[in-house]
Amino acid sequence: xxxxxxxxxxxxxxxxxxxxxxxxxxxxxxxxxxxxxxxxxxxxxxxxxxxxxxxxxxxxxxxxxxxxxxxxxxxxxxxxxxxxxxxxxxxxxxxxxxxxxxxxxxxxxxxxxx
Amino acid sequence: xxxxxxxxxxxxxxxxxxxxxxxxxxxxxxxxxxxxxxxxxxxxxxxxxxxxxxxxxxxxxxxxxxxxxxxxxxxxxxxxxxxxxxxxxxxxxxxxxxxxxxxxxxxxxx
Numbered sequence: 001x002x003x004x005x006x007x008x009x010x011x012x013x014x015x016x017x018x019x020x021x022x023x024x025x026x027x028x029x030x031x032x033x034x035x036x037x038x039x040x041x042x043x044x045x046x047x048x049x050x051x052x053x054x055x056x057x058x059x060x061x062x063x064x065x066x067x068x069x070x071x072x073x074x075x076x077x078x079x080x081x082x083x084x085x086x087x088x089x090x091x092x093x094x095x096x097x098x099x100x101x102x103x104x105x106x107x108x109x110x111x112x113x114x
Numbered sequence: 115x116x117x118x119x120x121x122x123x124x125x126x127x128x129x130x131x132x133x134x135x136x137x138x139x140x141x142x143x144x145x146x147x148x149x150x151x152x153x154x155x156x157x158x159x160x161x162x163x164x165x166x167x168x169x170x171x172x173x174x175x176x177x178x179x180x181x182x183x184x185x186x187x188x189x190x191x192x193x194x195x196x197x198x199x200x201x202x203x204x205x206x207x208x209x210x211x212x213x214x215x216x217x218x219x220x221x222x223x224x
Binding site for chain 2: 044056105108
């Protein structure tokens, strides 16, 4: 079975450009999470969805960040405009239900903003 | 105070050694606890859940002390393949929100 799929795996862009990260959760999973990981701040939850509905976006750093989940099999995280401090690894994870113990992480997108 | 605090390490130990990691959490409402493992440049993966009475999975033993808001992970007979970062993860009771610690880095040497 396919795990969580993320694309692109690597992204290098220039400051001010729009960046779109994509995620396909595991089929049948109802919850989807977006995380950001940096050396300084560790792994931070940005936003999570239950049944395609955003439940908690308190971790979204600012208005430049937005996330959507138009259907059960696809989600995007957009940064517009991007800044060098957005450089990080962005992980998408999914779980069977919002209260489920195990979250399955995708391989991550390594973003570098120059 | 951080919601989850871990000793970042690194812990450098020889093969066969026993090593213990500690973690404290600040939110007393946390109901479930986990240890995740993250290999270098990889995604985190669930290692084990932590139950109130403590639990064991092979060489790994997890303990929970709710009164002190403290979780521990013990690894016996360390293997080279145990080298990774170990993340302490309390879960809030509502929804699926996990709070990840900064992680403790373990390096097992031959």
